[in-house]
Amino acid sequence: MRLDLRSKSFGTRPVLGALVLDVAAGERVALLGPSGIGKTTLARIVAGLDRDFEGVLEVPERLAMVFQEPTLLPWRTALLNVTLPTGADRETARRLMAEVGLAGREEAYPRQLSLGQQRRLGLARAFAAQPQILLMDEPFASLDATTAARMLDLTARLLDDSGAGLILVTHDPAEAARLGARPLMLSGSPAQLG
């Protein structure tokens, strides 16, 4: 994917200046930088969730996004939370649920799952979409250390198996290193990323 951003503002307030973000197929990059610098804004632009910017965006057909909040459908079972938004078949969904340690919980509703389990379900859903690029915005924040480490390991394995590229928004350079993601630092000045 490639984003040639000229500028991004919220109303009259400029948030991001000119930058180029270039991510080759299968490549993993991490967007790092201080709070408020615009990491989430940049990820939302790449995801197609924010089209109100000046610039040119080229993305592959299949993108998946994992947020800090799992954003599951509360009135659907865990299995349907994987199949419905992605179009994946039930077998694929079961296999991915098993890979993230949720075998046997297919018929559970999100509220019956712990936060860590909901996050893992969100991860299974993301990979069920067979993304060419996975976008993750602080996906390991507010998890206890053991759960976060487990999620990181799972993410690394699923990325290895699928060959998907990664754009990770994080505060933590160690997370980027664990996932083999090239660190890209957002700073206040015009940037060339990639």
Ligand SMILES: Nc1ncnc2c1ncn2[C@@H]1O[C@H](COP(=O)(O)OP(=O)(O)OP(=O)(O)O)[C@@H](O)[C@H]1O
């Ligand atoms: N919908 C919005 N409307 C107006 N301003 C916004 C909106 N979303 C973000 N901003 C502002 O844009 C700037 C960048 O926010 P963004 O969330 O992208 O930063 P971030 O680097 O991801 O921060 P953090 O690491 O704290 O999540 C901030 O000053 C924020 O207040």
